[in-house]
Amino acid sequence: DTGVSQNPRHKITKRGQNVTFRCDPISEHNRLYWYRQTLGQGPEFLTYFQNEAQLEKSRLLSDRFSAERPKGSFSTLEIQRTEQGDSAMYLCASSLVAGGTFGSGTRLTVV
């Protein structure tokens, strides 16, 4: 069990560019969650998958955001046409039941 792995750890991008983050969950976990955390705040829920099905999306997830989990394994979160307000830590968590194990996150900075 290597835990939840997120890549990259840090990403700096220019406004208007697209970015994609990857999350590799704990292998036996069927649920995968994405959260966003801004400085000094608690994480906020974005979306979650059970196996390959995306079951819920927060209203925080604008049309510029899309998430996938092909084959119910790893997941990707893509942000198109990034804006400065997208700068945040993007956290992935996986679980079998409530809560979950979090990855170390991807810190996105949009300049």
Place this chain on the structure above:
Amino acid sequence: TQLLEQSPQFLSIQEGENLTVYCNSSSVFSSLQWYRQEPGEGPVLLVTVVTGGEVKKLKRLTFQFGDARKDSSLHITAAQPGDTGLYLCAGPQAGNKLTFGGGTRVLVKP
């Protein structure tokens, strides 16, 4: 969505002092979890409390779940610099996604 409020937002204490962090809601939660997060890392689960009135101890950390399951507290005895971090409470919503409080940043000075 059920909301969680944490207080205080920031605590700065000297090594050896005690501290308490509070997590409150107007809604009932089936359980509450406490996490600690260090800069640049994801939250790490400390404990889950499930039963109203439950008290759990983890070394110098004591967690309590309110009788009505609307609030929780974290008490640290004889804090050490290694206790420094962001403490988060969280409760499950439908689909077992978590709602987090705003966090309490704890700084323990040597």
